[in-house]
Amino acid sequence: MKNAVLDILKLIHKKVSEGCRFQKEIIAPKDQYDQYLRVSMAHAFYPVICEYIQLNQEDQKKADLLEKVNLLKQKALYKELGGLFHELNQRTIPYVHIKGITLAIAAYWKPGYRSFNDIDLLIDKRDRKVLTEILQQHGFNQEKLTVDHNMVSYSNLDKMYYIVNTHQLAPFIKKTSNPLCPYISIDLNFSLLWGEEKNRKIDITSFIEDRVPFTFYGSEFYILNPEKNLLQICLHAYKDLNSIFIMSVKNPYTIKTFYEIYLFIKNTVIDWNSFILLVKQNGLANFIYTIFYYLSELFEDRDIVCIAARIKPEDSETIHTFGLTEEEKYFWNIDIKDRLCCENLSDKVQSQLSEKHRKKLLHNHEHL
Numbered sequence: 001m002k003n004a005v006l007d008i009l010k011l012i013h014k015k016v017s018e019g020c021r022f023q024k025e026i027i028a029p030k031d032q033y034d035q036y037l038r039v040s041m042a043h044a045f046y047p048v049i050c051e052y053i054q055l056n057q058e059d060q061k062k063a064d065l066l067e068k069v070n071l072l073k074q075k076a077l078y079k080e081l082g083g084l085f086h087e088l089n090q091r092t093i094p095y096v097h098i099k100g101i102t103l104a105i106a107a108y109w110k111p112g113y114r115s116f117n118d119i120d121l122l123i124d125k126r127d128r129k130v131l132t133e134i135l136q137q138h139g140f141n142q143e144k145l146t147v148d149h150n151m152v153s154y155s156n157l158d159k160m161y162y163i164v165n166t167h168q169l170a171p172f173i174k175k176t177s178n179p180l181c182p183y184i185s186i187d188l189n190f191s192l193l194w195g196e197e198k199n200r201k202i203d204i205t206s207f208i209e210d211r212v213p214f215t216f217y218g219s220e221f222y223i224l225n226p227e228k229n230l231l232q233i234c235l236h237a238y239k240d241l242n243s244i245f246i247m248s249v250k251n252p253y254t255i256k257t258f259y260e261i262y263l264f265i266k267n268t269v270i271d272w273n274s275f276i277l278l279v280k281q282n283g284l285a286n287f288i289y290t291i292f293y294y295l296s297e298l299f300e301d302r303d304i305v306c307i308a309a310r311i312k313p314e315d316s317e318t319i320h321t322f323g324l325t326e327e328e329k330y331f332w333n334i335d336i337k338d339r340l341c342c343e344n345l346s347d348k349v350q351s352q353l354s355e356k357h358r359k360k361l362l363h364n365h366e367h368l
Helices: 002-021 030-042 057-080 082-090 100-107 125-137 156-165 226-242 244-249 255-267 272-281 285-299 302-311 336-340 345-350 355-367
Strands: 095-098 118-123 143-145 151-153 172-175 183-189 212-216 219-223
Touching: 002 030, 002 255, 002 285, 002 336, 057 082, 057 100, 082 125, 082 219, 095 100, 095 226, 100 226, 100 255, 118 125, 125 183, 143 172, 156 355, 226 244, 226 255, 226 272, 226 285, 244 345, 244 355, 255 285, 255 302, 272 285, 272 302, 285 302, 285 336
Parallel strands: 095 219, 118 183
Antiparallel strands: 095 118, 143 151, 172 183, 212 219
């Protein structure tokens, strides 16, 4: 498995370097071919794998179909959200849409290669009540979907737990009559960072004041400018890659995670001086350097290495640790490439936790 993962990473860099001269890899031995497909599915990298290796006719048809279905779902999703975005724009409420279709367009050859089921909005925490009211008027409620497709409301305790301990409100969900998107989930993020981060504060209204209008299939909404968008994507990745809670549920170290950042960088015009200034002014060098260090290790791209060197803080210990606070910091005993291939990362992480942090993890599972 590890060889297949590393080979796919090399192919990603090769395609970026060669551009239109790139030729898809032909994987001859069937067991090796099957392993590439298994890895791509395990790493949420299917069907985009078809841009890098020559699929057989049957698998290519499946990849093409999935890409088309994903795109139809995206169109249906944003059509359903047109009215909500229109009201937010009319009422001049400061917000930006993060990730979603904007990342699909920026980082993928075809938007349908990226599958997503929820919508993330970055908002000012002070606007959470009026935004909750607007969402409710549009049929969204703070509920979760059970495995048997029942809607269960979050308790007031759970809602407060989200506000106090995370970077977002308890998720909102709406049932629709559209079979392409039977349920729409919206996350209202009120911080670029994470609930555990108490020392750094970034005023969201100021941060998004230079937001950029964007249109997708009838929905008009706002997104971040390229430098702030990259910052947000990196911070989101850092959170997922260091969260003990997330690693107890799944392995966040996937090809998709790093591919999206790498291709966003390669496909987007970024003012690097502005980006680095933004990083240092907000005291984020440790977090952003960690992501660029990982990218340089995985893709061995000279441009990435140069940017990482410009960002590198005096103390770069975070490239060797996990945990989102100083108090819950632990040192990795496996390197970045092994984490990508680890099928029992949760066990490895939890085996290092103190009794206090095990109890905290159980408590988080009760409310999130």
